[in-house]
Amino acid sequence: MRVLVVNAGSSTLKSQLIETDGKVSLMRCLAERIGDADATLSISFAPDFQKVTYPVPGLSVPDCLKKLLDILADDPESPISGLDQIDAIGNRVVAGGEHFSKAALIDDGAREKLTLCEDLAPLHNPPADACIDMMRQLMPDTPQVAVFDTAFHTTMPAKAYLYPLPMEYYDKYRIRRYGAHGTSHRYAAQQAANLLGRPLRDLGLITCHLGNGGSITAVNHGRSIDTTMGFTPLEGLMMGTRSGSIDPAIITYIMRREGISFDEMDSILNRESGILGVSGFSGDMRDVLEAAAGGHERAELAIDMYVYRIQKAIGGFYAAMTRTDAVVMTAGVGENSAELRERIFDGLAHMGMILDKKRNDVTGEIGVNRIISIDDSPIKICVVTTDEEMRIARETDDLVSRIDG
Numbered sequence: 001m002r003v004l005v006v007n008a009g010s011s012t013l014k015s016q017l018i019e020t021d022g023k024v025s026l027m028r029c030l031a032e033r034i035g036d037a038d039a040t041l042s043i044s045f046a047p048d049f050q051k052v053t054y055p056v057p058g059l060s061v062p063d064c065l066k067k068l069l070d071i072l073a074d075d076p077e078s079p080i081s082g083l084d085q086i087d088a089i090g091n092r093v094v095a096g097g098e099h100f101s102k103a104a105l106i107d108d109g110a111r112e113k114l115t116l117c118e119d120l121a122p123l124h125n126p127p128a129d130a131c132i133d134m135m136r137q138l139m140p141d142t143p144q145v146a147v148f149d150t151a152f153h154t155t156m157p158a159k160a161y162l163y164p165l166p167m168e169y170y171d172k173y174r175i176r177r178y179g180a181h182g183t184s185h186r187y188a189a190q191q192a193a194n195l196l197g198r199p200l201r202d203l204g205l206i207t208c209h210l211g212n213g214g215s216i217t218a219v220n221h222g223r224s225i226d227t228t229m230g231f232t233p234l235e236g237l238m239m240g241t242r243s244g245s246i247d248p249a250i251i252t253y254i255m256r257r258e259g260i261s262f263d264e265m266d267s268i269l270n271r272e273s274g275i276l277g278v279s280g281f282s283g284d285m286r287d288v289l290e291a292a293a294g295g296h297e298r299a300e301l302a303i304d305m306y307v308y309r310i311q312k313a314i315g316g317f318y319a320a321m322t323r324t325d326a327v328v329m330t331a332g333v334g335e336n337s338a339e340l341r342e343r344i345f346d347g348l349a350h351m352g353m354i355l356d357k358k359r360n361d362v363t364g365e366i367g368v369n370r371i372i373s374i375d376d377s378p379i380k381i382c383v384v385t386t387d388e389e390m391r392i393a394r395e396t397d398d399l400v401s402r403i404d405g
């Protein structure tokens with residue numbers, strides 16, 4: 001089955017055309033810094049994946065997807081000669097709330113429920129829904145599936161997923177921790193088990209997905225038992241533009257003092273905080289690392305805070321698990337930044353996580369996973385390149401085949 005995977009983020013669009021029978025990618029696409037003047041869309045086709053990059057200033061996420069479809073349909077190098085050669089579309093959706101505990105085929109009923117989930121991930125679900133709507137219009141006969149980032153975390157126990165608020169809010173509004181990045185954490189855990197040569201059910205793993213958004217999950221015997229993201233992907237780590245966890249009283253305090261609305265406050269916490277808020281100029285880790293190397297004090301402070309919060313989360317989950325065999329690093333920062341990994345694990349050696357600085361000197365390469373701790377490290381440290389798109393393609397194929405069959 002040929003599955004077009006659509007992974008719409010807040011400022012990125014990742015897409016792959018995947019032939020699920022042979023588990024091969026036929027096309028890879030990445031649009032970055034979407035919405036900015038320097039936004040780009042890079043597309044490459046099998047077999048040699050020579051990247052062609054198009055400037056896409058000011059385009060929205062669905063606009064970028066439309067441009068990709070036009071190129072797929074018309075480019076002489078494209079692996080398909082028309083969009084009718086796409087058998088199914090697999091969409092990554094961040095938040096499924098309690099409406100979706102597994103992947104779902106998108107029909108009118110499922111589409112309505114997706115709207116109810118938008119509040120839970122205001123940066124991610126709306127662009128994903130917009131892409132789904134556009135594809136339903138353009139390719140109405142092609143089945144579409146939504147694969148949810150929250151599904152992996154449905155195994156969390158009540159002590160982890162409930163908040164210490166009056167229970168009426170859970171009863172009335174289902175306010176609880178849902179987590180996110182589940183597809184990535186599940187995949188990273190399985191890849192780490194393969195790398196360690198042991199069954200996932202025997203292992204205790206701490207998986208760290210560090211990208212624009214970031215979350216850490218305690219994966220005990222293959223099941224998510226706790227994760228840093230919560231009711232929405234705003235909780236937990238300090239992120240590119242999101243604050244992560246802060247004292248909730250700060251929110252009402254600022255709103256009163258500044259006389260600002262709920263929507264404005266929401267935007268400050270989701271879009272103006274985190275690394276961007278502290279550095280004052282960018283939420284992109286590459287920019288901030290470069291500035292810090294040049295002596296930019298606020299950039300250095302932002303990195304220091306970012307690292308410290310990751311260290312505290314890893315330490316917390318070490319305590320939450322019955323055993324810890326490995327810490328797994330994945331996503332943009334986790335896979336690519338040797339410098340940040342070194343800073344993170346420099347503070348964790350006393351817990352038995354001992355980095356080998358030479359082995360750490362690597363950047364992510366799709367399909368290549370590595371152990372970067374010293375041989376005697378009691379807890380291994382792994383780098384796993386995340387392949388969320390392949391997992392989404394496989395889940396899409398499973399669901400569509402079951403329905404067709």
Ligand code: ADP
Nearest residue numbers: 009012211212213284285286331332333336337
């Ligand atoms: P998303 O959360 O949108 O899926 P990614 O997982 O692609 O994002 O991660 C994007 C982040 O990874 C950005 O902050 C980017 O700067 C960072 N990143 C990518 N490559 C590197 C690198 N070589 N060094 C440091 N940070 C990097």
